[in-house]
Amino acid sequence: xxxxLHRTPSDALAGIVHLGLGAFFRAHGAIYVAEAMAASxxxxxxxxxxxxxxxxxxxxxxxxWAYTAVELAPTGERPQVxxxxxxxxxxxxxxxxxxxxxxxxxxxxxxxTVTEKGYCHEPSTGRLxxxxxxxxHDLTNLLPQSAPGFIVRALAARRAAGTAPFTVLCCDNLxxxxxVLRGVVLELAELIDLDLAAWIKxxxxxxxxxxxxxxxxxxxxxxxxxxxxTGVRDExxxxxxxxxxxxxxxxxxxxxxxxxxxxxxxxVQNVTPFEHMKLRMLNGTHxxxxxxxxxxxxxxxxxxxxxxxxxxxxxDLWRSEIIPALTPPEGVDLVAxxxxxxxxxxNPSIQHRTWQIAMDGSQKLxxxxxxxxxEGQAAGRAxxxxxxxxxxxxxxxxxxxxxxxxxEVKDPLADTLADLWRxxxxxxxxxxxxxxxxxxxxxxxxxxxxxxxxxxxxxxMDQGAAAAVxxx
Ligand code: CS2
Numbered sequence: 001x002x003x004x005l006h007r008t009p010s011d012a013l014a015g016i017v018h019l020g021l022g023a024f025f026r027a028h029g030a031i032y033v034a035e036a037m038a039a040s041x042x043x044x045x046x047x048x049x050x051x052x053x054x055x056x057x058x059x060x061x062x063x064x065w066a067y068t069a070v071e072l073a074p075t076g077e078r079p080q081v082x083x084x085x086x087x088x089x090x091x092x093x094x095x096x097x098x099x100x101x102x103x104x105x106x107x108x109x110x111x112x113t114v115t116e117k118g119y120c121h122e123p124s125t126g127r128l129x130x131x132x133x134x135x136x137h138d139l140t141n142l143l144p145q146s147a148p149g150f151i152v153r154a155l156a157a158r159r160a161a162g163t164a165p166f167t168v169l170c171c172d173n174l175x176x177x178x179x180v181l182r183g184v185v186l187e188l189a190e191l192i193d194l195d196l197a198a199w200i201k202x203x204x205x206x207x208x209x210x211x212x213x214x215x216x217x218x219x220x221x222x223x224x225x226x227x228x229x230t231g232v233r234d235e236x237x238x239x240x241x242x243x244x245x246x247x248x249x250x251x252x253x254x255x256x257x258x259x260x261x262x263x264x265x266x267x268v269q270n271v272t273p274f275e276h277m278k279l280r281m282l283n284g285t286h287x288x289x290x291x292x293x294x295x296x297x298x299x300x301x302x303x304x305x306x307x308x309x310x311x312x313x314x315x316d317l318w319r320s321e322i323i324p325a326l327t328p329p330e331g332v333d334l335v336a337x338x339x340x341x342x343x344x345x346x347n348p349s350i351q352h353r354t355w356q357i358a359m360d361g362s363q364k365l366x367x368x369x370x371x372x373x374x375e376g377q378a379a380g381r382a383x384x385x386x387x388x389x390x391x392x393x394x395x396x397x398x399x400x401x402x403x404x405x406x407x408e409v410k411d412p413l414a415d416t417l418a419d420l421w422r423x424x425x426x427x428x429x430x431x432x433x434x435x436x437x438x439x440x441x442x443x444x445x446x447x448x449x450x451x452x453x454x455x456x457x458x459x460x461m462d463q464g465a466a467a468a469v470x471x472x
Pocket of ligand 1: 173211212213214215282283286287356357358364
């Protein structure tokens with residue numbers, strides 16, 4: 001029987017509340033913050049908040065909030081123990097405790113990884129979805145449920161107490177994520193208290209960021225393997241690739257932040273070119289490989305990349321459909337970036353399930369794929385590869401694979417999407433293109449695109465995914 005992991009947290013006090021304590025933050029932002037404190041000091045310990053379930057808190061508490069982060073390189077695994085967490089709160093159990101933590105003057109940053117759907121916005125426009133049940137609840141209740149609700153109510157408490165606001169640091173894969181979150185927070189605040197909204201507008205900073213590290217969900221086998229590797233039992237380790245990148249707009253309330261520049265975070269004036277590059281080149285092809293790979297019978301991204309038709313296909317997507325619509329960030333070579341992505345995907349040590357990436361497509365496709373298609377169509381480029389990816393998504397969310405087997409589809413719009421499937425591809429396409437919350441107006445009104453999509457869907461159904469990919 002192995003020892004169980006336990007550490008006493010260090011003396012550093014908390015300076016950050018993080019909403020959405022999933023594996024991604026624990027393998028990315030948390031490690032950067034821990035390194036920044038080790039390099040330059042400062043009280044930047046992290047209070048993690050789970051907005052839904054107590055699972056992570058329950059596993060981490062007996063460990064003194066410590067956990068193991070394991071780097072998965074093609075050559076082997078490298079574990080490290082991360083001790084940056086000071087506490088973990090579970091919002092539905094005690095929303096007031098979360099608000100109290102966020103209102104504490106010692107907290108200067110509230111960061112978020114709540115996934116795309118956690119922003120309660122309309123993916124095609126970035127605006128607050130006022131019909132969202134959590135927003136409906138948060139409009140009239142002082143104890144919120146949604147991430148924007150917690151931010152608005154906590155900022156109200158700080159303003160009432162005469163405390164300076166915190167910086168809101170969005171770390172999700174949304175385009176111009178800080179600007180989108182600011183818009184959603186302001187829209188919600190305006191519905192609650194116009195003076196509060198005006199104060200947020202002038203005093204609060206919402207820097208945009210680009211975050212990158214591949215972090216597959218931890219499996220039961222991973223937990224056993226980490227115990228073997230380290231000799232210590234950790235119930236909540238996180239697994240991650242060696243690569244990491246964090247680009248942050250240097251715009252914090254009073255300039256107050258951990259010394260992120262000391263540990264390789266790129267602090268820039270404008271993050272948009274980095275976000276576009278990453279969302280379209282990485283996440284866009286990730287989703288493409290997830291839907292087409294799944295339908296071709298592949299369980300993971302690495303397995304998909306080991307099927308020879310896919311690497312050729314994805315390279316062609318970068319070269320002819322995605323890169324031509326991008327403005328590279330200064331000093332970045334997009335072809336070299338694509339080559340590096342290819343190698344990251346092919347890393348056989350990473351068991352990143354196509355099913356995991358396929359989740360929540362209605363919230364992901366607009367910024368990952370549909371914007372690129374719309375710009376390509378407008379420029380007269382052939383966009384057949386990404387169009388095939390959209391067709392694969394449509395089949396995937398019908399809830400049946402190409403052999404008619406059931407798929408467990410996870411998506412906030414799952415029921416609506418499943419109802420759109422018809423025997424006639426043109427009818428299926430028409431139903432999907434009517435989804436205003438997903439498709440941008442330019443594509444909804446584009447008869448040529450509707451036609452291409454129906455053809456791609458027919459090809460997929462007739463030939464199967466691998467052959468359709470080969471014949472793009
Ligand atoms: C993935 C991302 O699950 C997904 O949708 O595309 O989580 C991806 O692994 C990260 O953005 C990489 O930085």
